[in-house]
Amino acid sequence: MADQRPLGLRERKKLDTRKALSDAAVALMYERGPDNVVREDIAERAGVSLRTFSNYFATKYDAVAYRQEHRIRLSAELLRKRPADEPLWTALAEALIEPLRADGVPYGQPASDQLSAVQAWSATPEMRTALARVETGDLVKAIAERTGTQVGDLYPQLVSDVAIAAMTTVLNRFLDESLEKTVPATLRDVFARISRGLPPQ
Secondary structure, three states, X not given: OOOOOOOOHHHHHXXXXXXXXXXXXXXXXXXXXXXXXXXXXXHHHHOOOHHHHHHHOOOHHHHHHHHHHHHHHHHHHHHHHOOOOOOHHHHHHHHHHHHHXXXXXXXXXXXXXXXXXXXXXXXXXXXXXXXXXXXXXXXXXXXXXXXXXXXXXXXXXXXXXXXXXXXXXXXXXXXXXXXOOOHHHHHHHHHHHHHOOOOOO
8 A cells, every 4th residue: 555645734734625615615505695795705705815716726616516526535544444354345435425425415415405405506607617627546546455455457547437426316315305215325326236237136
C-alpha cells in the first residue's frame, strides 16, 4: 500500500474552505430551492468573499457537486482501512455507505421539502454537468493499492466508474422514491450482484 502524505496546514485550510462553501450551497438549496440561490448568498453564508468563492468554484452547481467529491475522497480513505481479506466489492460498498450515513441528509429520512429541493436541483442540466466533473482520482488510487494494480491501468478506473455509477443509480432511485429498501441495504445488494457479474434475475 502506498504511503499517504499528510496534508499541510495550507492544503487543509483550502479543503476546509471548499467544504464550507459546499455545505453552505447545499444548506441554501434545501432552504430556498435551486432557483433562489446565487453565488453571493453562498459566499455570505460561508463567511467569505465572492472572490474567494470564485477561487474555488465556477458555479453554484459546482459547489453543490463538491459534496459528492468530498464523499468519494472519504470513501477512498475508508477503503484503505477495510480488512485486507475482505472481498473488494464488499469493502467498496461499506466505504461508500459510511460517508452517506455520516452526512445524514438527504439520504436518511429527508423532509418532503428537502426531497423536493434535491429532486429539482438534480434534474437540471447544469447540475448533471457539474457532477460529471467530480474528481474521482482518490478512489481510483485506493482501488489500485488494494488490488495491486497501477493507477494508469484500466482495472482500477473501471471498478471506480462502475462503483460510482451504481451508487448514483441507487441515489437517483431514492430521490424518485422507488427504492424498496434503505439506501445502505440497496447499495449492499447492488454491489453483491456486481461481484457476481450481474446475473439475470
